[in-house]
Amino acid sequence: MKKAIVIGGGPAGMQTALQLARRGVEPVIVERENALGGKLRNWHRLFPTFTPATDVLAELRRRVDEKGIEVHLSTEVESFTAKSVKLSDGRTMPCDAVVVTTGFTLFDARIKEEYGYGIYDNVVTSTDLERMFNEGRVVKADGSQPRRIAFLHCVGSRDEKVCQQHCSRVCCVTGVKQAIETKQLLPEADVFNFYMDIRMFGPGYEELYREAQQQYGIHFVRGRISEAAATHDGRIRIKAEDTLTGRPLRMSVDLLVLLIGMRANDTNAAFAAGAGLTRAASGFLQPENLFLDSVRSGVEGIFYAGAVTAPKTVGETVNEAIAAADAAAEYLSKN
Amino acid sequence: MAAINFGYTISQPRAIDIDRNNLRKSDEILREMPELQTCIGCGSCTASCTAGNLTEFNFRKVHTLVRRGEYQGAYEELNKCMLCGKCRLVCPRGINTRGVILLIKRKLGDF
Ligand SMILES: Cc1cc2nc3c(=O)[nH]c(=O)nc-3n(C[C@H](O)[C@H](O)[C@H](O)COP(=O)(O)OP(=O)(O)OC[C@H]3O[C@@H](n4cnc5c(N)ncnc54)[C@H](O)[C@@H]3O)c2cc1C
Ligand code: SF4
Ligand code: SF4
Ligand code: SF4
Numbered sequence: 001m002k003k004a005i006v007i008g009g010g011p012a013g014m015q016t017a018l019q020l021a022r023r024g025v026e027p028v029i030v031e032r033e034n035a036l037g038g039k040l041r042n043w044h045r046l047f048p049t050f051t052p053a054t055d056v057l058a059e060l061r062r063r064v065d066e067k068g069i070e071v072h073l074s075t076e077v078e079s080f081t082a083k084s085v086k087l088s089d090g091r092t093m094p095c096d097a098v099v100v101t102t103g104f105t106l107f108d109a110r111i112k113e114e115y116g117y118g119i120y121d122n123v124v125t126s127t128d129l130e131r132m133f134n135e136g137r138v139v140k141a142d143g144s145q146p147r148r149i150a151f152l153h154c155v156g157s158r159d160e161k162v163c164q165q166h167c168s169r170v171c172c173v174t175g176v177k178q179a180i181e182t183k184q185l186l187p188e189a190d191v192f193n194f195y196m197d198i199r200m201f202g203p204g205y206e207e208l209y210r211e212a213q214q215q216y217g218i219h220f221v222r223g224r225i226s227e228a229a230a231t232h233d234g235r236i237r238i239k240a241e242d243t244l245t246g247r248p249l250r251m252s253v254d255l256l257v258l259l260i261g262m263r264a265n266d267t268n269a270a271f272a273a274g275a276g277l278t279r280a281a282s283g284f285l286q287p288e289n290l291f292l293d294s295v296r297s298g299v300e301g302i303f304y305a306g307a308v309t310a311p312k313t314v315g316e317t318v319n320e321a322i323a324a325a326d327a328a329a330e331y332l333s334k335n
Numbered sequence: 336m337a338a339i340n341f342g343y344t345i346s347q348p349r350a351i352d353i354d355r356n357n358l359r360k361s362d363e364i365l366r367e368m369p370e371l372q373t374c375i376g377c378g379s380c381t382a383s384c385t386a387g388n389l390t391e392f393n394f395r396k397v398h399t400l401v402r403r404g405e406y407q408g409a410y411e412e413l414n415k416c417m418l419c420g421k422c423r424l425v426c427p428r429g430i431n432t433r434g435v436i437l438l439i440k441r442k443l444g445d446f
Contacts, residue, residue, distance in 0.1 A: 196427075226382035241393075
């Protein structure tokens with residue numbers, strides 16, 4: 001039986017392995033962390049349906065178990081070719097094909113110093129907020145309830161200053177979803193989303209945006225926050241332009257949530273150099289052809305699925321994984 | 336001769352009429368600094384602007400109007416800018432905003 005190594009055990013990796021097994025290929029998942037699931041492990045409920053992330057994760061894990069797929073946890077891949085994968089502990093694993101499903105890296109909000117993440121206690125990221133949702137409460141650093149909460153879109157995306165020009169796609173709808181969940185937990189709170197553009201590309205997303213406005217009374221302000229500073233009483237004072245009125249806007253909030261973007265993994269550079277792959281200007285790995293071969297790398301025997309090539313949703317990722325596995329199986333049937 | 340009061344005045348049309356506006360200066364400005372065309376209108380510049388905090392001055396609006404061929408008053412407005420450069424620090428498109436201000440003033444100075 002031909003063997004394919006799946007690098008990364010997030011949603012893309014798990015689904016790729018499952019489909020490879022269905023197509024008669026022996027898959028091996030190599031995952032750096034001590035558990036399967038990738039970023040899905042951090043999320044509480046998924047947009048746009050508020051499906052618990054654990055439902056999706058548990059089902060994928062169950063299927064992987066059921067198929068008896070070989071999984072190596074706490075194992076990091078350092079470099080690879082189509083025929084062998086080198087681990088950071090020095091071992092080498094031979095194979096017949098490789099599917100790269102190493103996903104993305106969350107933008108480190110501390111780099112945008114002007115927003116004070118890591119400096120002011122009540123500036124948090126969307127990932128921190130998911131953790132709070134998992135704990136069932138949204139609170140300030142001192143444990144009290146926030147009365148006024150601002151969300152800022154595009155933190156670490158569409159920003160020349162941090163060398164991230166691309167749009168991360170999922171943060172707009174995440175911001176809308178999180179604003180709604182915040183209102184559900186704290187109906188008395190006032191919630192403001194500061195945006196440059198609202199990108200609601202998926203099915204049900206625009207409807208969710210409308211629901212946020214109409215049912216939940218969430219305020220959308222078209223303007224990017226330029227800076228945040230702490231007040232003497234521990235609140236956060238923000239500056240923006242309300243571009244639709246053309247006037248500067250100032251307000252204090254109890255909690256500022258930064259909707260951090262999806263950026264390319266730093267390892268993509270070394271991977272590309274080692275295997276002869278191409279990287280896009282954004283740093284994500286570049287598929288051979290965006291229309292006809294988006295799961296092929298351009299190098300024989302190396303395939304892509306999921307957020308390693310661009311920001312994607314879980315649904316897009318999981319579907320792409322099927323395509324990648326099929327392409328790999330087809331390649332293996334001929335080689 | 337006293338003007339006759341008809342009980343109404345004639346308003347100037349408010350529309351930005353691209354057919355009537357002469358975009359030559361605007362084109363020249365964009366040719367010299369094409370990066371200005373990348374503005375996404377996020378308002379970070381205006382939000383951080385020291386002058387805009389205290390006066391009606393709005394850099395985003397001024398340069399957008401100039402790009403549309405609405406030059407009237409732009410030079411005078413830009414005189415309110417203190418060239419402090421805060422706007423440049425925050426622009427997500429990395430536009431050299433102070434350079435834009437100086438360029439517009441140079442191009443419109445003789446207008
Ligand atoms: C704040 C936020 C909220 C989101 N919410 C939603 C949502 O509600 N609904 C939705 O559809 N999508 C959501 N997404 C998008 C979702 O997280 C992605 O679609 C999904 O995680 C992509 O899966 P992936 O497997 O491609 O990558 P990842 O989830 O990044 O998984 C990659 C895996 O590869 C492993 N790996 C990386 N490098 C190596 C290596 N060198 N060796 C071994 N293993 C390695 C990683 O440890 C990780 O487990 C959200 C994204 C963000 C940023
Ligand atoms: S999805 Fe929205 S918040 Fe995220 S980068 Fe794109 S425009 Fe910004
Ligand atoms: S340089 Fe001029 S426009 Fe920019 S922030 Fe300073 S005063 Fe405002
Ligand atoms: S900060 Fe830059 S992109 Fe934003 S409105 Fe000002 S000039 Fe345009």
